[in-house]
Amino acid sequence: MDNLTFIREAFSKFYNENIDRIEVPKSIGSREFGFTMFREGVMVRHKGFINPEDLKEFIKKNVPSNVYYSAAYYSVPEAKMDEKGWLGSDLFFDIDADHIPTKCDKKHDTWTCRGCGFKGRGEAPEKCPSCSGESFDEKTWLCEVCLETARNETIKLVDMLMDDLGFSPKEIKCSFSGHRGYHVQVESEYILNLDSNARKEIVDYVTGTGIDAVFHGLEEIGDGKTVFLAGPSLNDAGWRGRAARGVYEFLLTATDIDLKKLGLKKKVVERILANRDEILASWKVNGPWNMIEGLGLEGWRKIINYGVTFQSAKIDTVVTSDVHRLIRLPGTLHGKTGLLKISFPISRIEDFDPLREALAFKSGEVEVYVDEAPAFRLGDDVFGPFEKQKAVLPLSAVILLLCKNAARVIDQHV
Numbered sequence: 001m002d003n004l005t006f007i008r009e010a011f012s013k014f015y016n017e018n019i020d021r022i023e024v025p026k027s028i029g030s031r032e033f034g035f036t037m038f039r040e041g042v043m044v045r046h047k048g049f050i051n052p053e054d055l056k057e058f059i060k061k062n063v064p065s066n067v068y069y070s071a072a073y074y075s076v077p078e079a080k081m082d083e084k085g086w087l088g089s090d091l092f093f094d095i096d097a098d099h100i101p102t103k104c105d106k107k108h109d110t111w112t113c114r115g116c117g118f119k120g121r122g123e124a125p126e127k128c129p130s131c132s133g134e135s136f137d138e139k140t141w142l143c144e145v146c147l148e149t150a151r152n153e154t155i156k157l158v159d160m161l162m163d164d165l166g167f168s169p170k171e172i173k174c175s176f177s178g179h180r181g182y183h184v185q186v187e188s189e190y191i192l193n194l195d196s197n198a199r200k201e202i203v204d205y206v207t208g209t210g211i212d213a214v215f216h217g218l219e220e221i222g223d224g225k226t227v228f229l230a231g232p233s234l235n236d237a238g239w240r241g242r243a244a245r246g247v248y249e250f251l252l253t254a255t256d257i258d259l260k261k262l263g264l265k266k267k268v269v270e271r272i273l274a275n276r277d278e279i280l281a282s283w284k285v286n287g288p289w290n291m292i293e294g295l296g297l298e299g300w301r302k303i304i305n306y307g308v309t310f311q312s313a314k315i316d317t318v319v320t321s322d323v324h325r326l327i328r329l330p331g332t333l334h335g336k337t338g339l340l341k342i343s344f345p346i347s348r349i350e351d352f353d354p355l356r357e358a359l360a361f362k363s364g365e366v367e368v369y370v371d372e373a374p375a376f377r378l379g380d381d382v383f384g385p386f387e388k389q390k391a392v393l394p395l396s397a398v399i400l401l402l403c404k405n406a407a408r409v410i411d412q413h414v
């Protein structure tokens with residue numbers, strides 16, 4: 001049996017037994033649905049369903065590799081894009097390891113140039129070093145470090161949505177994407193009608209774009225003879241406090257190289273490092289603004305503006321401003337992993353374990369031949385690393401490897 005048939009049969013069995021795990025979106029009749037199919041590989045979109053049962057029957061019957069629905073509400077979801085009659089859209093954020101620089105991508109991600117076959121590790125370059133081609137086949141892997149990084153970005157985002165933008169926990173829905181990240185969705189009458197530009201402003205806010213220390217509390221105070229610096233405090237509201245906390249976080253571990261990269265003078269860098277403990281302690285009082293000889297407004301401005309990057313949320317900016325975006329439906333399987341997109345209350349964001357709770361296939365073992373795969377965990381078990389070898393594995397691990405095109409089935413029983 002080929003890989004696609006095997007995966008499709010497993011997906012089919014899952015949907016037949018678990019169709020009620022699908023989270024039917026609010027106002028289903030106003031949403032556009034889209035699907036990718038195993039064989040065709042193309043996206044079928046502009047589908048509409050009047051009631052949940054029709055959607056569930058469609059999924060059971062067609063067994064799509066991916067299921068999506070629109071963040072937007074339309075008068076006629078099945079019409080062509082410009083004739084749908086846009087009524088509004090939920091606010092949506094995508095936090096994916098693809099958009100966050102991690103050091104481990106060199107360990108588990110590879111790319112191959114489509115032009116000349118040149119291979120490399122980590123994120124694909126803009127141009128192939130061998131033939132200057134710009135098209136690559138990329139193989140990414142989901143790893144715990146990447147998922148943990150994505151979780152931290154999600155926590156920062158949710159914090160801003162509640163503390164700074166005033167949404168209530170009830171309006172915010174978090175989910176694991178089923179692959180390398182998290183989704184955050186806000187359903188609120190206040191954002192429903194925001195256009196793309198307004199959503200871009202929200203993007204700028206949560207990514208800290210254009211935040212400058214001189215507009216957030218950093219200033220010179222004095223009568224001309226004696227000049228003091230004042231700056232943001234850790235507990236200030238909004239970006240003031242975030243910027244201060246970012247500086248604190250940065251200076252906690254900053255090295256000589258980190259500080260020099262900001263363009264600070266050698267002597268100043270030495271003084272900062274020599275006074276690290278005093279600087280950190282000073283936040284309890286008035287902050288470190290006047291402690292370091294030779295470090296004035298412009299120097300602190302550089303440090304604070306860099307501190308902002310520690311507090312900003314690394315979201316996929318395109319997704320949030322797109323008011324026609326299709327989103328993976330919670331309770332459905334991800335075609336690149338066989339893991340569930342699964343939503344959870346924001347109170348669980350710290351302890352939610354995606355590699356346990358998103359497992360869809362809980363029974364059966366299958367023998368596979370694995371080409372190559374890094375070590376990975378599912379539930380309590382760690383598998384691999386594998387290289388050109390046979391292995392008998394639980395179905396969830398098998399489906400993941402097959403979806404990643406890293407293995408083929410030897411034993412044919414699902």
Ligand SMILES: [Zn+2]
Nearest residue numbers: 113116128131
């Ligand atoms: Zn090439």
Ligand SMILES: [Zn+2]
Nearest residue numbers: 104143145146
């Ligand atoms: Zn990783």
